Amino acid sequence: MRALFESYGLRAGARRxxxxxxxxxxxxxxxGALAAQDGLSLGETGLMSxxxxxxxxxxxxxxxxxTPLPVAxxxxxxxxxxxxxxxxxxxxxxxxAGISTGRALVAAWFVTDENWALTMxxxxxxxxxxxxQRPPLASFFMGTSILLYGTWIAAGIVGxxxxxxxxDPKHLxxxxxxxAMFLALSIGLGRRHPNVLVWLASAASAILAERxxxxxxxxxxxxGAGIAVAALGHKTPRRAP
Amino acid sequence: xxxxxxxxxxxxxxxxxxxxxxxxLVGELLPKEGRLAAALTQLPAAILISLVAPLLxxxxxxxxxGAAIVAAIASRSEGLLLPLAAGVVAVALLRLI
Numbered sequence: 001m002r003a004l005f006e007s008y009g010l011r012a013g014a015r016r017x018x019x020x021x022x023x024x025x026x027x028x029x030x031x032g033a034l035a036a037q038d039g040l041s042l043g044e045t046g047l048m049s050x051x052x053x054x055x056x057x058x059x060x061x062x063x064x065x066x067t068p069l070p071v072a073x074x075x076x077x078x079x080x081x082x083x084x085x086x087x088x089x090x091x092x093x094x095x096x097a098g099i100s101t102g103r104a105l106v107a108a109w110f111v112t113d114e115n116w117a118l119t120m121x122x123x124x125x126x127x128x129x130x131x132x133q134r135p136p137l138a139s140f141f142m143g144t145s146i147l148l149y150g151t152w153i154a155a156g157i158v159g160x161x162x163x164x165x166x167x168d169p170k171h172l173x174x175x176x177x178x179x180a181m182f183l184a185l186s187i188g189l190g191r192r193h194p195n196v197l198v199w200l201a202s203a204a205s206a207i208l209a210e211r212x213x214x215x216x217x218x219x220x221x222x223x224g225a226g227i228a229v230a231a232l233g234h235k236t237p238r239r240a241p
Numbered sequence: 242x243x244x245x246x247x248x249x250x251x252x253x254x255x256x257x258x259x260x261x262x263x264x265x266l267v268g269e270l271l272p273k274e275g276r277l278a279a280a281l282t283q284l285p286a287a288i289l290i291s292l293v294a295p296l297l298x299x300x301x302x303x304x305x306x307g308a309a310i311v312a313a314i315a316s317r318s319e320g321l322l323l324p325l326a327a328g329v330v331a332v333a334l335l336r337l338i
Contacts, residue, residue: 053257079256090265093264093266104265104268176307180325180328180329183289183297183315188319206290206295222294223284227283227284234280
């Protein structure tokens, strides 16, 4: 397991993740406060964060919460909301080239938007840095993951304890940290593999899918449209004669 | 702790983990060169754009101005802290207006 837990990579990942962990904490507080309102105990709140580890799934679950529990609806929602993680896991595995299947399955437990996005951006930009400044990527991912995981669980518990005193993260602009991060990272990736058509196809189809299909389908539809355009536009490189 | 909730969370966690693990396993099977490989290089950016485009569309003037600031900074520097901090502060201030 050493390749997952090399201290240089862990520290580099955690450092890079620190600003976004702050926003995750703010949202974890809200999650904990809402969970308390829905009647979850402190232990149940912490357990849910530790087992499910997905902001979108957990917020939607609280939205669906009722007595008796709508178990089927909760499980279906979990599946639909997590489908995008197939794409993220697949691209992450490509980036972590050479990692063993066992290690990949350990890392898989933690895959979510933020640590995936940070690691893909690190993978894209490390090539331009000297060898000594390239933290091992699998450990980098685990560094971001451990910080996010701990932050998310702790914030839910604190939010549950302070309950109604939790403010709306929107008042401090924390909600904007997520689109800001996705935007900043996509610009970083776009500088390395520029393809305006992919961006336009993804943005337009994601907006339409979000409007007419709802749920989390827009991520899959937008990603599919983007790589379809990339595949169609690909020119096989010709060797010099 | 209520046992039915522990079961529910275990079910949700199992679904989540199965999807995450499936991605990790599929990733190893994907081609490393050719047309599909070239397209997959664009997949991370395509996913990010698909996440962000609807979010920004639902925002108002404050979010659009914040996005412009984030884009301007991110296209000039590598770090994440500066564009994030500038974007969040700008949006927080603009919402007060």
